[in-house]
Amino acid sequence: MQFQFTNPLWHWRGPSPFYFITVPADISADIKELSRDLTYGWGMIPVHARIGATNFTTSLFEKDGGYVLPIKNVVRLGENLLEDDPVTVSMDFRTD
Numbered sequence: 001m002q003f004q005f006t007n008p009l010w011h012w013r014g015p016s017p018f019y020f021i022t023v024p025a026d027i028s029a030d031i032k033e034l035s036r037d038l039t040y041g042w043g044m045i046p047v048h049a050r051i052g053a054t055n056f057t058t059s060l061f062e063k064d065g066g067y068v069l070p071i072k073n074v075v076r077l078g079e080n081l082l083e084d085d086p087v088t089v090s091m092d093f094r095t096d
Contacts, residue, residue: 001034002092003027009071011083019076020061020068021087028066038093046094051087052079057094 007021023031031038031045038045043062047069048055054075060067069089071081081087 002090003030004088004090006086006088008084009076009081009087019071019073019081019083021071021089022063023060023067023069025066031060031067034093047091048094049089049091051075051081051089054078 003023005024005027007024009019009021012018012020035043035045040046040059045060045067046057047060048057049069050056051071056072056075058070058072060069069091071087075081079087
């Protein structure tokens, strides 16, 4: 199952700063229905994702009843992404 969406890149300024893109509510609801079969624990959902020309693997995190996609610095810098930029993401579930 593949999903595509566009949302802004945002910066979490915690003890370990990171960038994320929020998965839209309708897609999060679909993922939530499948999560029991997809998670490897703690609600994490492993995915393959693509932004621009960059393919990468990561895991969705649960947040505020939905999911967020962490964006690795190598992806962010390689695609010249800045905070608040609208970013189009394609992703599907990892089974490896």
